[in-house]
Amino acid sequence: MRVAVLTGGTHVHVALREGERELLRETLPAGAPGATVAAVADRVAGHRPDVLGLASFGPIDVDPASPTRGHLRATPKPGWNDFPLGPELARALGVAAWAVDTDVNAAARAEAAHGGETALAYVTVGTGVGVGWVHQGRTARAPDHPEAGHLPGDPADPFRGVCTFHGACVEGLVSGPALRARSGGDPAALSDDDPLWDWVARDLAHLVHAVMLLVPVERVILGGGVPEARPFLGGLVEARARALAGAYRRIPEGLVGPPRVTRPDLEGAFLLADEARAW
Template identity: 45%
Template sequence: MTDEPLLAGVELGGTKVFVLRARGRNILDRVALPTTGPDETLAAAAALLADWQRDQRFAALGIASFGPIRVDPAAPDFGLMLPTPKPGWTGADVAGALSRDMDCPVALDTDVNGAALAEWRWGAGAAGTSDCLCYITIGTGLGGGFVMHGQPLHGAMHPELGHILVRRAPGDTFAGACPFHRDCIEGLIAGPSLAARFGMAGDLIPNEDPRWDDVAHDLAQLIGTILLTTAARQVLIGGGIGMGRPQLLPKVHALLVDQLAGYLSFVTPQTVAQIVRPPALGDQAGPLGAVALALRALEQA
């Protein structure tokens, strides 16, 4: 293990930040910090990295951040947070604040692209069977990342699955809670949206509440859109809501098969649970995403 490179990672989430150091995929230290304002949050994470680096220089740094964020290194606003529903974070210089004093290769991507890369490298795609893998997290927000042929998906920016509009369940009158689009998928089933929909904090919502059927319908709509547009071999559902509600996925499986109506021959009642499933790395997919990005930065240096 001592021959493995010493890596630094930051997983910047909407409610907390994990600052990591690792050798290869083995996490040596992990410190959780609250996500408050950008200046305070990023300064605390950068100070911890600097303190660790005084002990031993890092070979690379991986930053896996919530978005939307500019991930194109050639763009003049590289590393800056784009307009976001999270108050105070629009324009925050995430890459600059975290990498300014780091004398090593740096990779920045979304937290979900990072998690998808970790799953492709060490988790659900490690057997080499996933040329297209999608990772979705459902928590404070809803985000989705892709790895295609071993590369995180980028274009004009990064995927923004949370703001896709889906066909609503018949009879569902919930208006949605996204400040940009109201009833996009994030506005329907992310944590704050569930609190508004159910009228109570998410952890208090009983599994037996029939309104979960509408949530499952909406999630199945999103997954169907992903399968139809990308032909993904696997769609992994992570995050506190994605993994914390075990009754949800079986509902989604049945609804997805029904909604697709046989059009995608590879999605059947017998195969759907292997296609749409929890991440193989569980709740470690996010932190290991930052490590996977650091390894990618080192490999491309």
């Protein structure tokens, strides 16, 4: 029996499968870390999962050989700094084996498994900006996971950015909090033809272009709350990325598209549970 746990900024998702049959799927609020682990274990009580797949927000140690595997790192989320999330969950759930990856790497795994791509990037734009990358079914986990959401955005973007660490990185320019700061209110109230969306597309195009130069992929999935609410962004980002790439790096038609898997980050956590079983 596999248990999949997905930890996000405000919520934790937990699901159980025996073979392909789903026995449980619940969403819990993410409070203090110890209480959150206890709440997950409480929901799973009565079942006996043997493997755990954990997909977590980062930064988190995902190096399979690291003594602090599954420990969170410097996170702005209060109380979660350095919390040994993976080991604590594994202990509370009583599983024999577990595997951990970032939420975006997990989503990239599920999307590539679904679409059969050899190389794929999953970009999420919501509370933060994250990039997962998968190549031949594997993600980069050692010595560390990618943090491409903190690459620079369009140098012509006049906004100063809100990232605590970098100011005008892509996350600092186009995440939910950045859009609130830029629009001076609720970005949901902006019309689709507001000029802000073109800056968002330009900043994300710099990210996609950088990904294509460094680790070429067959597909870029653009997920998360912002593109979900503004589905036209995918086409704009692709067009802007193509203009940036010029003749040097081909940006194929249809490179950027929406997720094809429902809740791909949680599906990816199940793939991690399979991986844990194989070890």
